[in-house]
Amino acid sequence: MTQAISTREGWSAFVSETLDKPLPITRAELEALSPGDRAMNREARKQFMIRGPVVNTAQFAAIEKEILRRLMLNQYKSHGKLGVIVSGEPNIGKTTTVSHIARRFERRRRDIGRASGGNSIPVIYVSVPPSCTPKLMLGEFAHFLGLPVRAHYNTGELMNTVASVIAACGTELIIVDEIHNINQKYKQMGEASDTLKQLSEKCPGTFVYAGVDVEASGLLDGTRGRQISSRFDILNLHKFENTGRGKAGWADLLVAVENSLGLIDQHPEAILRHASHLHAATGGVIGDLTGMVHMLAMEAIDNGTERLDLDTVFGTVPAAAPDKVPVAT
Structure with missing residues (x-):
């Protein structure tokens, strides 16, 4: 059980805790693991996601x-x-x-x-x-x-x-x-x-x-x-903006959060497609953003999809696969 940081023992444990980022793993490598090792890998990724280093904004x-x-x-x-x-x-x-x-x-x-x-x-x-x-x-x-x-x-x-x-x-x-x-x-x-x-x-x-x-x-x-x-x-501490000069900072934050998730099938920077949706949903508040994204990521790890399904959340059309070009009709 995690101790409160408002005690000397709890604070000392918080300072001492070191979580190593789980090594990248492919879906084939994950599925080749024993059921026990697969469960341990999933738990390690979720733990690092929630308790790992903060985003240094x-x-x-x-x-x-x-x-x-x-x-x-x-x-x-x-x-x-x-x-x-x-x-x-x-x-x-x-x-x-x-x-x-x-x-x-x-x-x-x-x-x-x-x-x-x-x-x-x-x-x-x-x-x-x-x-x-x-x-x-x-x-x-x-x-x-x-x-x-x-x-x-x-x-x-x-x-x-x-x-x-x-x-x-x-x-x-x-x-x-x-x-x-x-x-x-x-x-x-x-x-x-x-x-x-x-x-x-x-x-x-x-x-x-x-x-x-x-x-x-x-x-x-x-x-x-x-x-x-x-x-x-x-x-x-201010909300992140998604307009003007603040837009780059919001994008950097989204990518940093995405990189901390450890999702196997998450395409790099795919989260940026939903930058405006995520800003509207969270108001640019970092705690609301991480809470929302972490919940979705844990569900993705548990159900095996291994990617953020933001299209379902926001009712948007999935992006075309990177190696395909949409055909005009």
Whole structure:
């Protein structure tokens, strides 16, 4: 069972997981396998499709660059550290983006020996709970770190405990997801926002917030919100366009997703025939696109067709085979 990445064990497993892309296989080779090996091949391809590397889009690269830039700058700041807010509509890829950037960062730390030893925690990942209070917020950090939260702890004691452990573990990057759950107009949530600010001053680490339409969530309202805005660069994840300059980016995304599917009989770039249909169906939202295409691809693997049947989905006429020329009538 996959563990939640909001625990130290789950996050460590997520960072450590390495899925090798299954070797290309022909239909004849697949059918020559034993039933057991054939089933294993199909499962391996489906697993890699869903859990393999994310598509490294231009937006992903820009956000990663800014996070790494602020990580570098914060090494020299004792207070007023800089952060990043990743905002966008639901299913646009915020959590996927920040979690995979953090994963890549920790893997690099491991590669150079900066994440060795039982006490080292380069990255912390937490989510803001609904109706958040300062103690609930600190409790999420304690939960990730595996610290017991005593009933008699007050917020100050819990703050000092969490901050001291984070400092001792050398944490460099702190991801706070679902940040839209903090609305400054509610007193307890405003205090939870203050708690995050205090924590950033008490321990090392660059904070990255991610949430749904953060600018409209109430997080940036009032004096507290203006303080956050002055320290955090807001980066928006946008829908992909299928017009003008955005058309090439949408096409590149479709081909990258198609290449990750591992379908034996999928003709290269055949997905581009349905670029407009797929855009209309998903609104250019990457999460909706991958969800739709992955479902169709898994069905194609299971039923043996081994190709995306987008003509049936969209009611279009199948393309002529590449080696045939349609005859005019």
